[in-house]
Amino acid sequence: MKTLLYSLIILIFFSCKHDFEKPSWNTDISTPIAYSQLSILKIANDSSIRFDTLGDQRLSFVYLKELINFKADSLIFIDPISTTKNVKLDSINFSNTKVTHSVNMGQLAASIPLGTLLFLDGGQAVIPAYANLLNDTFPIDANAYFETMTFSEGYIDLSIYNGLPTDLSNLVLELRNKDDINTIISMNVPLLSSGQTEIASESLAGKTLFGDLEVEILNADIVGTSPNAVDIDYQDALKAEIIIRDIKVQEGIAIFPTQEIFNEDTVVSFNIGDVKLNKVLVDEGGVEVIGVSTIQDTLKVEYKIPGTTLNGQPFEFYFELPPAPIGGSISVTKFFDFSNYEIDMTGKYYDTINTIYTESRGWIDSSGVITNISLSDSVFNTITIKEIKPKIAWGYLGSDTLKESHSIDFSTFSNISGEIDLTQIDVSLLTQNFIGASANVFIQNFNSQNNQQNINLQSTILETPLYIPAAQENSTYSTLAPTPSSNSLEFNEDNSNIDQIIESKPQTLNLDVDIILNPDGNQNNGFLFKEYGINSDLKIKIPLSLSAKNISFKDTANLTLNVDNINDGNFTILAQNSYPLEAQLILTLLDENDKVLEILSSQQIIQASTLNADGRTLGFQSSELLFPFYNISESLNQSRKIAFEAILNTPDHPQHVSLYSDYVIDLKLIANFNYTIQ
Numbered sequence: 001m002k003t004l005l006y007s008l009i010i011l012i013f014f015s016c017k018h019d020f021e022k023p024s025w026n027t028d029i030s031t032p033i034a035y036s037q038l039s040i041l042k043i044a045n046d047s048s049i050r051f052d053t054l055g056d057q058r059l060s061f062v063y064l065k066e067l068i069n070f071k072a073d074s075l076i077f078i079d080p081i082s083t084t085k086n087v088k089l090d091s092i093n094f095s096n097t098k099v100t101h102s103v104n105m106g107q108l109a110a111s112i113p114l115g116t117l118l119f120l121d122g123g124q125a126v127i128p129a130y131a132n133l134l135n136d137t138f139p140i141d142a143n144a145y146f147e148t149m150t151f152s153e154g155y156i157d158l159s160i161y162n163g164l165p166t167d168l169s170n171l172v173l174e175l176r177n178k179d180d181i182n183t184i185i186s187m188n189v190p191l192l193s194s195g196q197t198e199i200a201s202e203s204l205a206g207k208t209l210f211g212d213l214e215v216e217i218l219n220a221d222i223v224g225t226s227p228n229a230v231d232i233d234y235q236d237a238l239k240a241e242i243i244i245r246d247i248k249v250q251e252g253i254a255i256f257p258t259q260e261i262f263n264e265d266t267v268v269s270f271n272i273g274d275v276k277l278n279k280v281l282v283d284e285g286g287v288e289v290i291g292v293s294t295i296q297d298t299l300k301v302e303y304k305i306p307g308t309t310l311n312g313q314p315f316e317f318y319f320e321l322p323p324a325p326i327g328g329s330i331s332v333t334k335f336f337d338f339s340n341y342e343i344d345m346t347g348k349y350y351d352t353i354n355t356i357y358t359e360s361r362g363w364i365d366s367s368g369v370i371t372n373i374s375l376s377d378s379v380f381n382t383i384t385i386k387e388i389k390p391k392i393a394w395g396y397l398g399s400d401t402l403k404e405s406h407s408i409d410f411s412t413f414s415n416i417s418g419e420i421d422l423t424q425i426d427v428s429l430l431t432q433n434f435i436g437a438s439a440n441v442f443i444q445n446f447n448s449q450n451n452q453q454n455i456n457l458q459s460t461i462l463e464t465p466l467y468i469p470a471a472q473e474n475s476t477y478s479t480l481a482p483t484p485s486s487n488s489l490e491f492n493e494d495n496s497n498i499d500q501i502i503e504s505k506p507q508t509l510n511l512d513v514d515i516i517l518n519p520d521g522n523q524n525n526g527f528l529f530k531e532y533g534i535n536s537d538l539k540i541k542i543p544l545s546l547s548a549k550n551i552s553f554k555d556t557a558n559l560t561l562n563v564d565n566i567n568d569g570n571f572t573i574l575a576q577n578s579y580p581l582e583a584q585l586i587l588t589l590l591d592e593n594d595k596v597l598e599i600l601s602s603q604q605i606i607q608a609s610t611l612n613a614d615g616r617t618l619g620f621q622s623s624e625l626l627f628p629f630y631n632i633s634e635s636l637n638q639s640r641k642i643a644f645e646a647i648l649n650t651p652d653h654p655q656h657v658s659l660y661s662d663y664v665i666d667l668k669l670i671a672n673f674n675y676t677i678q
Contacts, residue, residue: 035667040663102240153248432536433534459491484532588645606625
């Protein structure tokens with residue numbers, strides 16, 4: 001194995017050139033190296049275009065600037081609102097408690113000497129009279145229901161049923177708490193015939209019962225059946241029954257019974273000025289619940305807003321308050337999100353506005369565990385509907401006066417050089433209304449400002465408001481974007497001094513407007529969308545004539561390439577064009593002193609974007625251009641800049657073509673070349 005390894009090493013060593021040349025190989029690389037954006041607003045000092053009047057009006061420049069962008073989400077504020085419930089256990093609904101104890105005939109026979117022989121089970125016998133035969137204390141066990149209870153109201157019934165085959169006389173009974181000398185109820189019955197029942201009742205108000213009770217029979221005489229024989233059945237019995245009924249417990253240690261603690265309907269009305277909403281689609285907001293309980297059993301709470309739905313399902317939530325510690329309380333805070341829920345604001349019977357109808361219920365499912373109970377226990381809960389921000393709202397939107405002030409940077413347009421024939425300039429303020437309420441727009445101030453002067457717009461047009469009708473909803477309660485209404489103010493040399501303002505080349509335009517909603521007061525079925533409101537665009541349209549056949553856009557980007565031994569390659573331009581014009585693109589490599597090193601051209605052109613029916617382009621048109629090159633390593637290494645020049649041909653469209661100020665050509669330069677690594 002070692003011999004083979006040594007042989008390979010020797011072979012490789014002596015195969016190398018004797019001058020130990022460095023190895024070399026070719027490789028390819030492709031990477032983005034520069035970006036540019038060309039537009040008509042970047043040709044201020046380009047001599048290839050002048051702004052002047054074109055007789056046939058085939059080409060014009062349109063400058064757009066947004067002046068007002070009022071969002072409707074600032075119109076309606078639905079402040080947080082809370083409802084609080086503090087429910088004390090002024091009553092605990094215990095069911096009646098019944099406990100029985102029996103002394104049967106078999107037990108009596110066993111207590112009489114030779115009784116089981118004299119009174120055979122299933123036989124007949126004459127029962128003689130016995131004085132004070134029953135003298136016993138027997139327990140009444142109510143611990144399955146309570147350990148102790150103090151009552152504010154209620155009754156206890158002690159009933160004795162004589163199921164023995166003989167009458168009883170001089171029957172004396174007492175009911176008391178076990179090992180207590182105080183009697184709760186006494187019974188004295190001179191005669192209790194066979195088959196009859198005797199009942200004694202006593203108020204429990206202010207009394208305390210324990211789970212361990214006892215009944216003492218102080219005396220019971222057997223009358224006997226002589227001379228008649230009777231059937232002997234050892235199951236016949238004297239039965240004592242205790243019924244605790246109609247009680248209100250002050251406090252105690254007992255099993256908390258299953259019961260409803262509260263069940264309430266609540267109407268929550270929002271104060272939102274003169275706005276009258278009947279429906280809201282929620283963008284943000286929710287319900288916060290804080291529950292506090294001193295009850296030593298689990299309290300279950302259910303909260304519903306029937307008129308608030310998501311995908312047709314009503315809003316509801318459920319939570320539990322665990323048992324409180326003895327002498328303390330338990331607190332739980334929950335938040336439930338309202339986002340994307342639709343809220344019906346017309347109340348329970350759909351006959352009001354700005355109102356939410358709620359249902360809440362709290363109850364205890366008995367745990368079967370003995371616990372402390374007191375009427376001083378309570379349940380406290382606060383339900384807060386957090387600030388609701390509508391995504392969409394429907395109803396009467398009020399008649400507010402909205403004040404908007406804006407200062408707009410106008411320097412880009414002002415830097416455009418060339419001659420302007422002011423008699424041909426059209427300036428319009430186009431306002432669109434996406435709100436389901438009409439509006440009056442008052443221009444309180446419109447002035448231009450530069451370093452030398454301020455000029456106020458003067459026109460009789462400003463003396464009256466610009467009325468804009470309400471937008472149109474696509475369908476009732478639709479979430480589709482509304483169809484806006486629009487109106488415009490048109491300014492020219494004849495009706496204003498707009499020519500002076502534009503001629504002054506202002507750096508900024510200042511605008512103060514008042515917008516009055518619902519000036520006609522009849523938009524009860526209005527609507528607003530959070531993302532839409534009222535916006536105005538300043539539109540300046542200038543006809544163009546060309547001093548040359550083509551319009552040239554230029555831009556320069558920094559470029560540094562330090563790659564030697566380039567064999568060949570190309571540049572790829574990925575272009576996105578929103579102009580309705582085709583463009584030829586020329587690339588120029590420049591050194592640090594702007595000396596031209598190489599000029600590259602392509603066989604492909606930048607394709608024009610397509611026009612819509614309104615004369616605006618539909619968007620960006622994509623193009624890919626190749627710029628091949630050979631043996632230019634030295635120029636590439638000396639390059640510090642690259643100039644992009646797009647030459648737009650005069651359009652050959654049948655209709656009038658406008659160049660809008662927001663049109664651009666985005667360029668991405670990718671280098672693809674093969675070079676030798678040594």
